[in-house]
Amino acid sequence: MPNGSWQVRTDKRVVIISGGSRGLGQALVQDRLDAGDIVATFSRSSSSFIDQLRSADPEGARFHWEAIDGTDLDGVRAFGMNVLRRYKRVDALINNAGVGLEGLLTMTSERDIHLALTLNLESVIALTRTCLKGMLAGRRGSIINISSVNALRGHKGLAVYSATKAALLGLTRSLASEVGPQGITVNAIAPGFFESEMVGHLTDAQRARIIRRTPMRAMCTTQDIVDSARFLLSTRAITGQTLAVDGGFTC
Amino acid sequence: MKTMSQHQQIIHDTLRRVAEEEGVQLGTISDSSALIDNLGFRSLHIARILAILEIEFSRDPFASGDVPITGLRTVGDLCAAYER
Numbered sequence: 574m575p576n577g578s579w580q581v582r583t584d585k586r587v588v589i590i591s592g593g594s595r596g597l598g599q600a601l602v603q604d605r606l607d608a609g610d611i612v613a614t615f616s617r618s619s620s621s622f623i624d625q626l627r628s629a630d631p632e633g634a635r636f637h638w639e640a641i642d643g644t645d646l647d648g649v650r651a652f653g654m655n656v657l658r659r660y661k662r663v664d665a666l667i668n669n670a671g672v673g674l675e676g677l678l679t680m681t682s683e684r685d686i687h688l689a690l691t692l693n694l695e696s697v698i699a700l701t702r703t704c705l706k707g708m709l710a711g712r713r714g715s716i717i718n719i720s721s722v723n724a725l726r727g728h729k730g731l732a733v734y735s736a737t738k739a740a741l742l743g744l745t746r747s748l749a750s751e752v753g754p755q756g757i758t759v760n761a762i763a764p765g766f767f768e769s770e771m772v773g774h775l776t777d778a779q780r781a782r783i784i785r786r787t788p789m790r791a792m793c794t795t796q797d798i799v800d801s802a803r804f805l806l807s808t809r810a811i812t813g814q815t816l817a818v819d820g821g822f823t824c
Numbered sequence: 825m826k827t828m829s830q831h832q833q834i835i836h837d838t839l840r841r842v843a844e845e846e847g848v849q850l851g852t853i854s855d856s857s858a859l860i861d862n863l864g865f866r867s868l869h870i871a872r873i874l875a876i877l878e879i880e881f882s883r884d885p886f887a888s889g890d891v892p893i894t895g896l897r898t899v900g901d902l903c904a905a906y907e908r
């Protein structure tokens with residue numbers, strides 16, 4: 574049997590998180606490691622966070638990282654299969670990597686549109702398709718797609734970004750009904766603005782306006798999103814749903 | 825009786841294992857048994873069988889679309905896809 578490539582056999586849950594080098598992805602990776610799970614992630618480049626985890630675990634017993642550009646779909650598929658071969662299971666997938674794209678549609682380049690569609694949508698489908706194989710084999714799994722409030726409400730300058738994030742909600746619902754019978758849940762989190770490099774360009778005035786329009790009168794924190802992800806991973810009763818974590822911005 | 829190749833053995837074992845876990849009554853398996861019409865698998869079971877075999881053989885013969893998944897009807901078709 575060609576199973577010589579399995580390197581680690583484990584009873585721990587294996588969680589794949591895309592884009593784990595910084596921002597929300599970093600917080601999700603840390604949370605899952607703290608919970609005792611094995612975590613595998615990729616990003617284009619390393620970060621001090623990734624370097625630290627790798628030097629603390631050079632064998633990759635609990636943490637696995639690869640340098641992959643999410644727009645390289647073959648690379649993404651290979652990453653998923655590598656994780657499956659290495660740890661022999663995939664229990665959860667959090668599709669987090671994403672790129673913001675802002676600008677009036679007619680002034681946005683075709684190249685940037687293609688990049689956003691590829692990373693925010695096609696790459697998510699490719700990684701999900703690969704990870705699902707491990708989940709189907711094990712008849713258990715949880716998938717969380719990180720969408721956005723921009724998928725739920727229209728905002729000028731965000732047509733393409735909104736389209737990619739709304740597409741994830743369609744993926745979430747249909748896939749949930751497809752794989753539910755095999756014990757796999759698929760949900761989406763639609764975060765409001767939270768502090769990260771993606772929104773680092775916001776001016777104080779823009780920030781103040783977002784806060785004014787948010788019933789809870791505060792920006793979300795990455796911790797709010799992490800807590801929601803932990804909740805969705807903890808239950809088998811919720812699938813096909815979108816959880817807006819936005820302080821009421823979309824209510 | 826013709827002896828089974830290692831591939832065939834793994835495929836038959838996988839079919840039996842999935843059938844047992846999914847509560848499908850299999851009966852005898854032969855190359856001509858149709859996965860859905862004779863053996864009683866449903867399409868999601870077949871997705872699961874293919875997932876297990878891909879992990880086992882480190883290969884998905886249907887990924888490129890050159891071997892059409894629509895041509896996959898019988899146990900023989902399944903074995904042939906991985907023998908290629």
Ligand SMILES: NC(=O)c1ccc[n+]([C@@H]2O[C@H](COP(=O)([O-])OP(=O)(O)OC[C@H]3O[C@@H](n4cnc5c(N)ncnc54)[C@H](OP(=O)(O)O)[C@@H]3O)[C@@H](O)[C@H]2O)c1
Nearest residue numbers: 592594595596597616617618642643671766767769770771
């Ligand atoms: N921040 C917000 O207010 C907000 C609100 C709603 C939804 N979201 C969504 O939340 C998710 C995380 O956002 P964030 O704010 O944490 O973003 P971030 O700080 O920009 O981090 C993005 C992560 O994804 C990785 N990444 C980016 N492009 C990649 C590529 N082409 N290939 C592989 N990895 C790539 C980055 O690493 P590398 O750069 O090294 O590749 C990084 O690890 C995204 O899906 C975003 O759309 C964010």
